[in-house]
Each structure stands twice: as C-alpha cells, then as structure tokens.
Amino acid sequence: MSVAHPIVSVVGSSGSGASASTVKFTFDRIFRREGIAAASIEGDAFHRYDRAAMKAEMARRRESGDQTFSHFSEDANLLDELERQLRAYAETGKCRSRTYVHDADEAEAHGAPVGHFTDWREIGEGSDLLFYEGRHGAVKTPEIDIAGQADLKIGVAPAINLEWIQKIHRDRAARGYSTEAVTDTILRRMHAYVHVICPQFTQTDINFQRVPVVDTSNPFVARWTPTEGESLVVIRFSNPRGFDFPYLTTMIGDSWMSRANSIVIHGDKLDLAMQLILTPLLLRLVERGSRAR
Numbered sequence: 001m002s003v004a005h006p007i008v009s010v011v012g013s014s015g016s017g018a019s020a021s022t023v024k025f026t027f028d029r030i031f032r033r034e035g036i037a038a039a040s041i042e043g044d045a046f047h048r049y050d051r052a053a054m055k056a057e058m059a060r061r062r063e064s065g066d067q068t069f070s071h072f073s074e075d076a077n078l079l080d081e082l083e084r085q086l087r088a089y090a091e092t093g094k095c096r097s098r099t100y101v102h103d104a105d106e107a108e109a110h111g112a113p114v115g116h117f118t119d120w121r122e123i124g125e126g127s128d129l130l131f132y133e134g135r136h137g138a139v140k141t142p143e144i145d146i147a148g149q150a151d152l153k154i155g156v157a158p159a160i161n162l163e164w165i166q167k168i169h170r171d172r173a174a175r176g177y178s179t180e181a182v183t184d185t186i187l188r189r190m191h192a193y194v195h196v197i198c199p200q201f202t203q204t205d206i207n208f209q210r211v212p213v214v215d216t217s218n219p220f221v222a223r224w225t226p227t228e229g230e231s232l233v234v235i236r237f238s239n240p241r242g243f244d245f246p247y248l249t250t251m252i253g254d255s256w257m258s259r260a261n262s263i264v265i266h267g268d269k270l271d272l273a274m275q276l277i278l279t280p281l282l283l284r285l286v287e288r289g290s291r292a293r
Contacts, residue, residue, distance in 0.1 A: 001090065001149065002089075002151065003289060003292040004093070005089055005090050005092070005093040005127075005289060005293075006285040006286070006288070007089060007149055007150045007151050007152075008132070008151065008282070009132040009137035009138060009146075009149075009152070009153045009154070010023055010024070010027070010132065010134075010154045010155075010156065011136070011138045011155050011200050011204060012135070012156035022271055022274070023154065023156050025271070026271050026275060027131060029275075030278060030279050030282060031282075034279065034282070034283060036128050036286055037126060037128045038127060038128065038131045039089070039095075039129070039130045040133070041082075041085070041130065041131070041132045041133075042099065042100070042133060042134060043082075043133065043134015043135050043137065044102075044134065045098045045099055045100055045117070046079070046081060046134075047071065047100060047117075048077055049076065050117060051115030051116070054076070057076075058070075067187075068190075069188070070185070070188050070192055071189075072135060072189045072193055072197055073192045074136075074139070074141070074192070079144050079146065080143075083144055083145065083146050087149055089124055089130045090149060093124050094122055094123070095122070095124055095130070096120045096122055097120070097121065098119060098120045098121065099117065099118040100117055101115065101117070101118065102114070128289060128290070129282070129285060132150070136196070136200070137150065137153065138153045138155070138200035138203040138204055140199070140203055147203040151285055152281055152282075152285060153206075154204060154207075155200065155208065155209075156207075156208050157201050157207055157208070158209065158211075159210065159216075161212070161216040161217070162212050162219075162231075164186055165219040165222045165225050165226070167186065168182045168219065168220065168222075169225050171185075179220060183220060204238065205238050206235065206236065206238070207234075207235070207236040208233055208234075208235055209234045209235075209236070210232075210233050210270075211232050211233070212230055212231050213226075213230055214226050214230045227267070229266070229268050231267030232265065232266060233264070233265050233266075233270050234258065234263075235262065235263045235273060235277070236259075236261060236262045239261075240260060240261040245257060248263060248276060249263060252265050252269050252272060253269065254269075255269070255273075
C-alpha cells in the first residue's frame with residue numbers, strides 16, 4: 001500500500017460479464033470527470049504463456065495427469081512479477097507492464113500478433129494512481145501478497161450459475177466454441193476457482209455480486225443470459241464504518257440494507273451505486289497522494 005502512489009485493484013473471474021464491463025466503464029467515467037490521471041494494468045499482461053505456449057503447456061499437464069491447469073492457476077501467471085511491479089509503483093509512481101493481444105483489432109493497435117504479448121514498457125509517469133483489472137489482484141498466499149499492495153480492492157463476483165451462463169454464451173458467440181468445450185473449460189478451472197479466485201473476495205474492500213432473479217438452476221441449457229433488470233446486486237463492505245448508508249439507500253431507488261454491511265440494489269442501478277460509492281473513495285486516495293508527493 002502507498003500514500004503517495006495509490007493502487008486500485010478490481011478483481012473478477014473470467015466470465016463475470018456485464019458487471020465487470022460496468023465496473024470498468026464506471027471507473028473510466030469517474031477518472032475523466034474528476035480529472036484523475038490513471039495508469040492501467042490488465043491482468044492478462046501477467047500470463048506466463050502466450051496462446052500457443054499455453055496450449056502446449058495444458059497438453060503437457062494433461063498427459064502428466066493434471067486436469068486442473070488453467071489461466072486461473074497461480075503457476076500459469078507471473079504473480080511474483082505482478083507483486084513486484086505493484087510494489088515498484090507504490091514506491092516510485094512508475095512500473096512495467098505489457099499487453100496481451102486478444103484479437104485482430106488489438107493486433108493492429110499494438111503491432112503484435114494475436115495471442116502474443118507486446119514488449120514490456122514503463123508506465124505511470126505523471127499518474128495519480130494505478131488501476132489494475134484482472135483475476136489475481138487480491139491474491140494472498142504465504143509466498144505472494146498482491147492484496148497487500150492495493151489501497152482499494154473491488155470484487156466483481158456474479159453468482160456462479162450466472163457466471164457460467166455468461167461464459168457459455170460469450171464463448172459460443174465470440175469464439176465459436178461449443179457448449180461442451182466451454183463446459184470442459186469450466187470443469188478444468190474449478191480447482192483454481194475454489195483455491196485461487198474465491199479466497200480473493202475475502203480480501204476485497206467492497207464486493208459487487210450480481211444475483212439473477214430468474215431460474216438459472218441449469219446454466220448449461222439456459223437460452224438467454226439474465227439481463228441487468230432481471231438481477232439484483234449485493235454490495236458488501238468489509239468495513240462499513242464511514243459509509244452513509246441512509247444516504248445511499250435514499251439515492252439508489254428501491255435499495256435496502258440486508259445486513260449491517262450490505263446493500264441490495266436492482267441490477268440496472270449498478271452504475272449509479274458505483275458512482276456514489278467509489279467517487280469519494282477515489283478522490284480521497286488522489287488528494288492524500290497529492291499531499292504526500
């Protein structure tokens with residue numbers, strides 16, 4: 001953690017879908033509106049393998065009897081390097097990152113082939129804070145403490161059946177995968193999902209969990225992804241002290257407190273809720289950092 005050079009980490013597993021997109025959009029809008037200069041790191045930049053090497057490593061693991069290796073796995077990512085770069089930013093306001101090229105548009109923009117990484121580059125010069133978005137931004141193990149580097153940690157965690165529906169529909173539509181192929185991916189990821197992804201949501205300061213209010217009991221045959229209007233969002237604060245809950249529930253229509261540290265809102269109010277909750281937190285970090293520098 002750093003006073004002078006704060007770090008914000010958004011953690012969400014693959015397939016977190018519309019909620020994760022809303023989080024990124026909302027942060028970008030707050031940064032623009034408030035004039036916050038944010039350096040950015042994408043979690044995919046710290047994959048250990050490019051696309052071809054990952055396929056080869058997965059095949060090797062399967063042949064050796066390991067059916068659980070995936071992008072969720074700790075050893076599929078350069079987590080020690082990620083921790084090192086976050087610590088460097090906290091100390092100096094600068095660090096290194098790169099870009100993983102997902103598609104043809106990104107290939108054209110970055111001048112690197114699809115499925116490969118760009119060269120490492122220095123980022124952060126003149127920034128007010130560092131914004132991380134990915135799957136491993138709050139990992140804490142005996143060897144790695146990425147969670148300890150971030151000043152504000154946000155979790156995006158849809159109910160698991162909803163997450164699976166979103167992943168199945170996205171991978172079929174965008175990548176041409178069959179339902180069976182996506183199901184195999186889900187099964188392969190379950191070990192790391194339990195042991196690597198889920199524990200991070202106990203490290204986060206605020207969690208946004210989207211819960212459908214339509215039947216998702218068999219996500220593998222669902223014809224449609226539940227819309228935001230067919231969902232509720234549970235917002236959990238790890239430390240509720242200092243938050244004005246009567247104000248928030250008044251400003252966010254039809255919301256209510258389900259516990260002393262949790263608000264429930266309608267899914268289509270997520271952007272509003274995030275703006276109300278996150279803007280003062282980000283401004284506080286930036287103002288504190290500016291004074292310290």
